[in-house]
Amino acid sequence: MATTMISPVQPQKPWKATKLELLPTVLILLGTVIATYVFVAVTPMKGKLAYAFIFFVFGTSAISIRNWVKLGRAAAKDALASSIAFTGAAIVFLPVISILWTTIYKGVPGLHWTLFTQSMFTASYSDPVSKGGLLHALVGTLYLIFISIIVSVPMGILTALYLTEIKGRGSKFIQFVVQAMSGVPSVVAGLFIFAALIVSTPIKASGIAGAFALSILMIPTVTRTAQEVLMLVPNDLREAGQALGATQWRTVAMIVVPAARNGLITATILGVARIAGETAPLLFTIGGSDNLNWNPFKDYQGALPFYVWKGLLLGTPESIQRAWTGILVLLTLVLILFVLARTLGGRRMKK
């Protein structure tokens, strides 16, 4: 008796526009398209820019005027602001679409299997694209990423632990320093490694020097993300650890860090995504070799951004094609890392 079926109530949205109310909007849109076309055809203006601009002006004013007539001045202003905000956002997103599309469109013709099995040792950048490959650059980039992770992830996470767990007297200042460090231009990081290591120590231009330069850029990224994640760990967990008699060291090592594990991996991935495509620091530090070098501690090393850079500088059609294909491979790498970081980060949020 108590269990009478309760049919789920559909939420009502009385403010939602009915089909009849939508009609004028559609008509205005249609009218604007036609008016734009006619206006551009009649006046001496031409080109996509003119169409876009006139469409924006006509559309915005049409909607604003309609709102003014129907609802008054405040509504007209509101409509004007909405369409300007929308246009601004649209302009921001256009380059992304263009960049992704251009990279695929121009990069794909240069893809072939030897790309991943050969280096540029025997080929020159101006040779037909089917000769040579970017194996050396791929190996170099993977080495750079690997060494940078080894250097910067412990540093980043420990710095984040200092900021969240110890909260010493200096932590506000260190926070400030980390933020300042994340603004260090990449070219300065390269110059620093050149001035500090390559000139005066036995470490010469090689994979490891490049990785050190990249670490300078990676540490602040890892620190800031790790710090955000560690702050999300509920204080209850820390207190529970203390209440069980654990020392702070054991609380952090066995409770806080494992609880934030996924987030810390995200921090690492975001750090890698930050440095994978850096070019400027490598120009001073890795030498940019064209042949395969398995030893990151000795001799010049190649890297994907460097490969693209060389192709762009040379400027022949074949080398440009190589640059586009190289950037396609690099962008794919960055995209994979980005999606990985997102899914891991998303899972953490759900918890």
Place this chain on the structure above:
Amino acid sequence: MSATISQRPVPPAAREITTKPRRSDRVFRGVVTGFGMASLAILTLIGLFLALRGFQTFKHEGLHFLTGVKWESVTSDTGKVTTDFGVGAMLIGTVLIACVALVVGVPLSVLSALYLSFYVPERLKKLLVSVVDLMAAFPSILYGLWGFFVLMPMVEYWAKLLYKYLRWIPIFDAPQPFFERSPFVAGIVLAIMIIPIVTSVSREIFAQTPLDRVQAAYALGATRWAMIKTVVLPFGSSGIVGGAMLGLGRAFGETVAVFSVLNIVFKVNFHILYGTGGNIASMIILKWGEATGDETKALLAAGFILFVLTLLVNMLANFIVRRTLKSGK
């Protein structure tokens, strides 16, 4: 009987209750604090090493290093090398390009941050926010390549239009109608590159707007725009300034993308449409290839100037942003 008693498990001795940290804790705190200080050490070392290696140049050129507009190293017949290094033109070029980037990029960023915070349909929000973050993850060489092949032809057309109709405004004038690889093009590329950071900082600040004030505005019958104008913008304006300055720091230090689309000439040029410009960071990689001895030192000195410049801008920006974020809580 006594045997069973002796077999009873002996409870472990209770730990002494003390406020003194144990040794493991002391080690832990020491190590973590040490690593916390490491970033400070790195930052100091960067400044120190660049200043040290560039010291000779600073000493030799003096203040002229900042104001001079030439970058030459001439070897005379007798083998004597006379150098004249100055980053003045490049400094002006850096600021000029960054200003173009700010003028174009900041309004767009604020608009898209407003759109993402208050207008976007809930379904699209996550995707679009990810896209903005993705923009920040694009390698700068990709912006360079795309800027050179896709954006540059388009922007040159805009430059011609600006020159045709607006050349009565001094900055849109040009000594000759030569618009290729101009500071304007570089500024537009940089604008696109700083949009993600300015957008995400602005969005973060808009999200901190006190909800009670937002709801109060709506309750008084404000439209969305009226609410934004009276609540969000006054609250967030100083944060937007901070975000813009973070963008400025990025724009000062950008290297590869600017190098790809800029015609670097050692000359002071205030005409943004004219194809002559400079930027300290890209000048460094332009000159690095053939640099030896004194010139390398001069380039390291230029790097030091760039480092100090970006550090100051960034510190100020972070200070402003943090203050605004705090005031919302």
